[in-house]
Amino acid sequence: MRLEGTLDAFSLPDIFQLLSFTKKTGTLHLRKESAHGAVHLRDGAVTGARADVARQELARRLLGSGLVDDDALAAAADELTGDASLSLAQLLAEKAGLDVEQVKEVAAEQATDAVFSMLRWTEGEFAFVVDESDPDDLGATVPVEEVVAEGQRRLEAWATLVEQVPAPDAVVTVNPAPSDGPVATRDEWALLALVDGRRTVADLVALAGRGEYAVVSALAGLVSRGLLVVGGSGDEQLVKRQSLLAALEGTPVAPPAPPAATAAAAPVIPSPAAPVIPERPEPFTPTRKPEHAEEAPAYARAGSPVPTASAGGHGSVHGATALQPDADPAVASLIERDPSVNKSLLLRLIAGVRGL
Numbered sequence: 001m002r003l004e005g006t007l008d009a010f011s012l013p014d015i016f017q018l019l020s021f022t023k024k025t026g027t028l029h030l031r032k033e034s035a036h037g038a039v040h041l042r043d044g045a046v047t048g049a050r051a052d053v054a055r056q057e058l059a060r061r062l063l064g065s066g067l068v069d070d071d072a073l074a075a076a077a078d079e080l081t082g083d084a085s086l087s088l089a090q091l092l093a094e095k096a097g098l099d100v101e102q103v104k105e106v107a108a109e110q111a112t113d114a115v116f117s118m119l120r121w122t123e124g125e126f127a128f129v130v131d132e133s134d135p136d137d138l139g140a141t142v143p144v145e146e147v148v149a150e151g152q153r154r155l156e157a158w159a160t161l162v163e164q165v166p167a168p169d170a171v172v173t174v175n176p177a178p179s180d181g182p183v184a185t186r187d188e189w190a191l192l193a194l195v196d197g198r199r200t201v202a203d204l205v206a207l208a209g210r211g212e213y214a215v216v217s218a219l220a221g222l223v224s225r226g227l228l229v230v231g232g233s234g235d236e237q238l239v240k241r242q243s244l245l246a247a248l249e250g251t252p253v254a255p256p257a258p259p260a261a262t263a264a265a266a267p268v269i270p271s272p273a274a275p276v277i278p279e280r281p282e283p284f285t286p287t288r289k290p291e292h293a294e295e296a297p298a299y300a301r302a303g304s305p306v307p308t309a310s311a312g313g314h315g316s317v318h319g320a321t322a323l324q325p326d327a328d329p330a331v332a333s334l335i336e337r338d339p340s341v342n343k344s345l346l347l348r349l350i351a352g353v354r355g356l
Contacts, residue, residue, distance in 0.1 A: 026130040027128070030124055037052065058136045071095075165230050172219065174227070
């Protein structure tokens, strides 16, 4: 006979009690919208459970507990790739050489956490499949009465925990200025190491691999002692205070820049720049060539009136200083031989006087 129905007609504790009383062996499937959980039983005792059959919850618990190293994980993954029908949890336990009793304890804790999660379902469907085996059976057996009792105890404490940790999508940050000296247990310290100011409660549950109840309980304890802040930035109050002080100083604090991974790069628009004139050496000015050849007639400088030239000559200029063509070859020869006389300069000066 197939056992199936809805959770609004039969509560999950009642279904467990029936399966335990009849010593059933098989798998109880629970479905709610897109969620699918499963509880495995053997002779009326729980051997394992998963609140989400799409996830390797027991393997995650083994990894989160620190019992499996990278080499064992790589070896198990390689073997699982070759045969998908194998159990990852069993492979991890085998490759890591874990103690049998230690593995059973971890499997029992994971099954209890999964049953607690499904006890919070108020609606959905259930169906029991007889003789369906547990794919991750590690030898653990937990009486149904103990699993249900622990689940109901957690349900009573859950209402208080959600006051400290209200939502699974809430971001958790470290309080930079706790009121008391920080004190944490080993498990709490491992959880604090995962808090980076961006991860949510659900992220921490998945990374820790310790189950939702255990992680949320630890978070609630850290929040109550002021070490963590849920649903806001731990340094928000500190930033407000510093901004107020900076405003009084006349230097407002700019808001923090977004993370590099999510900040969009603003397009760079080049501003118009002044034209750049490349540097160049000073131009070389060539030596100016004289307007008259060196063979031009020589001119003599005299301090007294020059005698009038012969007919057809150039006439004379009287004054303190006079310049005129020198008809005397001796004088011309003297000017040519005198190194102190700049003949080219004299010729330019004469040209300039004539142009007046």
